[in-house]
Amino acid sequence: MDREKVNEPELSLSMERVIQAELLLLLKQKPSHGYELIQRLNDSEFKSAEVDAATVYRNLRRMDKEGLINSQWEVGETGPGRRLYKLTSQGEESLIVWTKYIVRQKTKLENFLETYQQFNNSHPGQ
Template sequence: MRTVVLDTGAQQAADSCRCEGGQPKNFARPCLLLLLSEAPAHGYELIDRMRPFGFDVGDPASVYKALRQMERDGIVSSRWELPGRGPARRVYTLTSDGRDLLDAWAHTLERNRAVLDTFLDRFRSSTPTPFDVSHPGPVGHVLESIGVRR
């Protein structure tokens, strides 16, 4: 792993980068579909199971809103379940149309993964920059030749 030291201009550019964190647009939908393909579930259970995908749902209403829209779209269905204790819960299940949509999402994500892998492979094999500590460039060689260590 290489350590990159940025000059002030490069650091400012990195600080203003809008590419950090987050998931692709609408990524919650395929995640919900995948989780429901594994097992029917109620909203709070789905919220908890979404964490490994990078979601920290601060507003559960957004997940319920998405589930209701997915139900209107016919890709999930729901039924009320009466647990032994506590209030009734709406349990969501994936429909066959939902399974088809999940397959389409998986295909799209696989294609996107191939593109990202190509980008990252080319990035890793690109010519080292002067900021690359493992390849310090001419300035680093001069400093090392006079005994200055970084």
């Protein structure tokens, strides 16, 4: 089999799901407006992929309905009003759950890589 032609497998966690954890983390760092969250996601070192604004706003609405975050309209002296999103205590609990899940996934991936490397080293060329 030609290794160059093998496609990388898709990760089991979709961008739609992982973005929730990413948004919770960013909102734990500081309350933000939607546009600012999009910019911070794109600048982050943990982003899953290029962020789609519609996906971010859809997740923010869902998270607001679920009580993970709350939002309020801020009206500035210039420009249109913007929603300011803040993490709730329920959102902090959800972030802890996400963090534990990610740690478990990281451990599984490290175990996989270690097993692969041990096999590969003891069976070169297979």
